Amino acid sequence: MKKTAFVTGANKGIGIEIVKQLGEAGWKVILGARSAERGEAAVSELTSKGLDIEFVQIDMVDLKTIEQAADTINKNYPDLKLLINNAGMPGAFSRSFTDTKEEDLRKAFEVNFFGTFRLNQRLFPLIKHNEGTIVNVSTDMASLDHMQNAEFTLNAFDYNSSKTANNAMTLSMAYEVKNSSAQVFAVTPGFTSTDLNGNTVGGKSKETAAAIIVGYATDGKRHNGEFLDEKGVYAW
Numbered sequence: 212m213k214k215t216a217f218v219t220g221a222n223k224g225i226g227i228e229i230v231k232q233l234g235e236a237g238w239k240v241i242l243g244a245r246s247a248e249r250g251e252a253a254v255s256e257l258t259s260k261g262l263d264i265e266f267v268q269i270d271m272v273d274l275k276t277i278e279q280a281a282d283t284i285n286k287n288y289p290d291l292k293l294l295i296n297n298a299g300m301p302g303a304f305s306r307s308f309t310d311t312k313e314e315d316l317r318k319a320f321e322v323n324f325f326g327t328f329r330l331n332q333r334l335f336p337l338i339k340h341n342e343g344t345i346v347n348v349s350t351d352m353a354s355l356d357h358m359q360n361a362e363f364t365l366n367a368f369d370y371n372s373s374k375t376a377n378n379a380m381t382l383s384m385a386y387e388v389k390n391s392s393a394q395v396f397a398v399t400p401g402f403t404s405t406d407l408n409g410n411t412v413g414g415k416s417k418e419t420a421a422a423i424i425v426g427y428a429t430d431g432k433r434h435n436g437e438f439l440d441e442k443g444v445y446a447w
């Protein structure tokens with residue numbers, strides 16, 4: 212029987228590639244996007260390739276749509292095996308702590324932390340029941356070890372700290388399922404040229420980034436409580 216996955220922020224960038232690769236691997240995928248127009252366009256593109264993709268609208272800053280999306284999934288897709296929390300935004304990608312504006316910090320937290328928290332709380336029971344997997348998409352720059360030791364980092368306090376908080380959520384959830392077959396872990400795709408960073412040159416392709424996330428999500432190994440990059444375990 213086909214397995215079902217839900218991917219947020221999946222109308223473009225790494226997200227749509229995750230959906231495509233899961234679909235090609237035989238999954239039914241629910242493609243989440245905040246814009247019905249952009250989401251349905253992405254679904255059409257993928258279904259025209261013969262993939263089994265359905266659309267659910269979800270805006271990570273709008274509690275009503277999060278509740279509706281979670282209700283739809285709990286009701287219509289009770290066999291959900293995989294949730295990939297991919298939706299993300301950079302705040303203003305602040306250049307330093309000093310330059311960070313509280314407004315941008317709040318915007319980044321609203322999507323990357325609170326929105327993801329709200330969705331996770333509503334789908335965690337189903338994933339636990341189905342002994343499934345939740346992947347919280349993170350970033351190298353959220354790692355406190357990286358912040359402390361990297362010779363060079365983008366000191367984007369708004370974006371980075373919202374993903375550090377997301378990492379703490381991953382560990383809290385993982386602790387709760389440590390004695391079960393369900394699992395929760397974080398993956399950083401690493402620097403990837405997408406709209407998130409103004410398609411800065413030098414990053415990996417969206418296909419390569421998605422393959423890292425899909426690889427860990429479907430390799431059949433237990434990754435509960437890990438933070439992973441393309442090479443393996445990454446320091447929190």
Ligand SMILES: NC(=O)c1ccc[n+]([C@@H]2O[C@H](COP(=O)([O-])OP(=O)(O)OC[C@H]3O[C@@H](n4cnc5c(N)ncnc54)[C@H](OP(=O)(O)O)[C@@H]3O)[C@@H](O)[C@H]2O)c1
Binds near residue numbers: 350
């Ligand atoms: N690119 C990198 O170098 C990099 C590195 C490490 C981690 N990541 C992470 O990878 C994930 C995907 O990012 P990307 O690089 O593919 O960026 P992207 O191309 O900008 O895609 C981001 C996706 O998130 C969606 N999104 C933004 N705000 C949302 C909201 N309020 N509600 C629902 N969806 C929302 C966007 O929808 P719209 O089209 O409607 O804006 C879009 O579908 C993010 O979590 C990011 O933090 C990226």
